[in-house]
Amino acid sequence: MHEEQNVRLTSSEIAVVWSSYLNNSFSICVMQYFLANVNDSEVKLILEFALNIAQKNFNMSKEILKKDNQTIPVGFTNQDVCPDAPRLYSDAFYLYYIKNMSKVGLSVYGVALATSAHSDVRNFLSQAIQTSTELYNKTASVLLSKGLFVRPPYVTTPDSVDFIDKKSYLGGFLNLNKRPLNVIEITHIEANSEANSLGMALLAGFAQVAKSKKVREYCTEGKEIAKKHVQVFTTILTDDDLPSPMPWDLEVSDSTVTPFSDKLIMFHLSLIIASSISNYATAAAASLRTDISSSYVRLTAEIAQFSKSCIDLMIKNEWIEQPPQIPNHKNLAKE
The missing domain is CATH 1.20.1260.10 (Ferritin, core subunit, four-helix bundle)
Structure with a gap:
């Protein structure tokens, strides 16, 4: 070799x-x-x-x-x-x-x-x-x-192999008789619900300690978006009589003394946003029920819009390092 x-x-x-x-x-x-x-x-x-x-x-x-x-x-x-x-x-x-x-x-x-x-x-x-x-x-x-691990719901599954033979399996916006969730859809819904619950606690803490009023406002807005998304995922599960497991003991203290720079807090927020968009894209592709995949698309659009506002603030404060990029050959050719 x-x-x-x-x-x-x-x-x-x-x-x-x-x-x-x-x-x-x-x-x-x-x-x-x-x-x-x-x-x-x-x-x-x-x-x-x-x-x-x-x-x-x-x-x-x-x-x-x-x-x-x-x-x-x-x-x-x-x-x-x-x-x-x-x-x-x-x-x-x-x-x-x-x-x-x-x-x-x-x-x-x-x-x-x-x-x-x-x-x-x-x-x-x-x-x-x-x-x-x-x-x-x-x-x-x-x-x-410690009894803290959040397990996805236990479910009863068929005892025989079956194949999808009707388009109704995909459902639709006006389909009032939606089929039950499959285990793949449940997996993504539960994982995204848990991630948003964690995000709510993280951003609640950041909203208390950030030095800049604008950063505190973004953290509060991010927390409310995460809360809304948890409610969306919880509703999908409970509509099928499934429990919505949640992390617990995500306690946030009453401290207002910041442990992190506003630059680090906003970078952390950008990582959360990027992770959510990636997770939702994967979940949308794996979900065969139209109403669920459409929900992921809608929630992704909401996060993307929020992300734009956050990035604008980071650029304004010069908190984003520019990744390595290729030379601008068109401009060089004009010199």
Whole structure:
């Protein structure tokens, strides 16, 4: 087998490593604050493991970028976090947060691996997938041991194989006799409901502590959007006499002392929005009932509009680092 010799990174490889540097610098700040305010020893071990992963991924990303002579992003530093700030979230919240972020990591790194050829990048992403898997399993075990793991509904399924033979299976806007949900649709509805419940608690805390009035307003608006979406998903389940499992003990304290810079808070909000849009797109494609897929499209449009307003604020305050881009050859040709 021949070793690669001075092979440059492709555009997709630069994108994933550059984004990883930014995201892990952000995660380091968040984990440092969580660790300074955790009480439960088992939860502390999970947070320490998550911080260790973020630091390793951050260092590996930096090394790959330097090796390819890429500009190193600013990312987030100690200036963006105050670990000494009073506690804002519960230990249970930390577990739900890590569970959700590890799921996001598995998805992002998995997709990136399938578009990468460079051995350094593939090795980095493979390791990131492995550690994200380990983090999810560790977190799930602790949630289960504490009786906090949110399980999707148990259902009764047919005892024989069947095939869809009628277009009515897809339903329609005016179809009053909708077929029951299938297990794939239930899976996505429950997962998106849980993610929005977590987002509500996260943004409720941010709305209390952000320094800028405009950032506080965006966090409050984001919280209300998440609340509305939870209600939409809950209604779909309860209409079929299914329970809507919810995370609990997502307590938010009354602290108004900010642990994070407004730049970090808005970056976090942008990550939540991006994750929701991605999740809804996947769920819409997997949902065969027309009313459900249409609901995802409608909710996505609402989030996209909200995202535009948030990005405008971030640009105004110069909080968004510009990703690497190609030269403007048309302008260069005019010089």
